[in-house]
Amino acid sequence: PTTAIIVVAAGSGTRLGADAPKAFVGIDARSVLRHALDGIFAAAPMQVIVVAPAGFEGDAEAELRAAAGDRHELGRVVTGGETRQQSVAAGLRALWGDVTTVLVHDAARALTPPALIDAVADAVDAGTGVIPALPVVDTLKRVDGDAVVGPVDRSELAAAQTPQGFPRALLEQAYAVAADAGEEYTDDAALFAAADLPVRHVAGDERAFKITTPADLDRARRLLDAAAP
Numbered sequence: 001p002t003t004a005i006i007v008v009a010a011g012s013g014t015r016l017g018a019d020a021p022k023a024f025v026g027i028d029a030r031s032v033l034r035h036a037l038d039g040i041f042a043a044a045p046m047q048v049i050v051v052a053p054a055g056f057e058g059d060a061e062a063e064l065r066a067a068a069g070d071r072h073e074l075g076r077v078v079t080g081g082e083t084r085q086q087s088v089a090a091g092l093r094a095l096w097g098d099v100t101t102v103l104v105h106d107a108a109r110a111l112t113p114p115a116l117i118d119a120v121a122d123a124v125d126a127g128t129g130v131i132p133a134l135p136v137v138d139t140l141k142r143v144d145g146d147a148v149v150g151p152v153d154r155s156e157l158a159a160a161q162t163p164q165g166f167p168r169a170l171l172e173q174a175y176a177v178a179a180d181a182g183e184e185y186t187d188d189a190a191l192f193a194a195a196d197l198p199v200r201h202v203a204g205d206e207r208a209f210k211i212t213t214p215a216d217l218d219r220a221r222r223l224l225d226a227a228a229p
Ligand code: CTP
Pocket: 008, 009, 010, 011, 012, 013, 014, 015, 016, 022, 023, 051, 080, 081, 082, 083, 084, 085, 087, 088, 105, 106, 107, 108, 109, 210, 211, 212
C-alpha cells in the first residue's frame, strides 16, 4: 500500500493514572492499543507503524500480531521518544517502501471508526494536509486571571482529532523544519502549518475522542457495553 499510519502509543498516561502505560490499559478484555489497531485493520489496507514506550516493544508487537492476523507483514513496532513529536518522528524514520500518504493517529483515540480513517486518507492530496474536526459546542470565554474579559466566537473554532493525514514528502520536510527550529507543536497539523503548508478539515466523529482521564475510560467502556450484542 502507498498509505501508512503511524500509531503513537509511547506516552505514559499521567492523567489516566493507571498502573501501566495508557496504550496497555484494558478497556474491556482488549487494551487501548488493541482497540485502536482493530479499527485500523478494519480500514483500507495500509502500512502500520506502532510507536511504543521504551521497554514495551514486545507487548506492542503482541498486540499488533493479534490485530493484524495474516496481514502482519504490514506492521512494524518502533520505540518512541520523550514527546509526542519525537515519537511521530521515530515513526516517520521507520516507514519503508513507496509510501506517499502518511496518517498520524493517537492510540488513545481507541474507538475511532474505520470509516473516519478512510475518509482522512481519501481526502489527502499531493499538497494538502487533512484533519478530522468537530464543531465546538461549549460557550467559550476569554479570561485574564479571574476576570472574564470577553466572548469567543465559536463558529470560527473547531476541535481537532486524529488521524491527521499528509503527503509524506511534505510532512517529512515539515518535521525537518521543526527539528531545526527546536519547536514543539501540539499536533501534526500545527507543525505542518508552521512550515507554511496548507491544511483542510473533514467532519470528525464523536467516537474518535481521546481517552485522557478516568472519566474518558469509563465513557469508552460504556460505548463498548452499549455496542455489545
Ligand atoms: N504519545 C507518544 N509519545 C509521547 C507522548 C505521547 O507516543 N512521548 C502518544 C500517546 O501514547 C497518545 C498520544 O500521543 O496515544 C496522545 O497523547 P496523550 O493523550 O497526551 O497521552 P499521554 O502523553 O500518554 O498522556 P498524559 O499526557 O496524560 O501523560
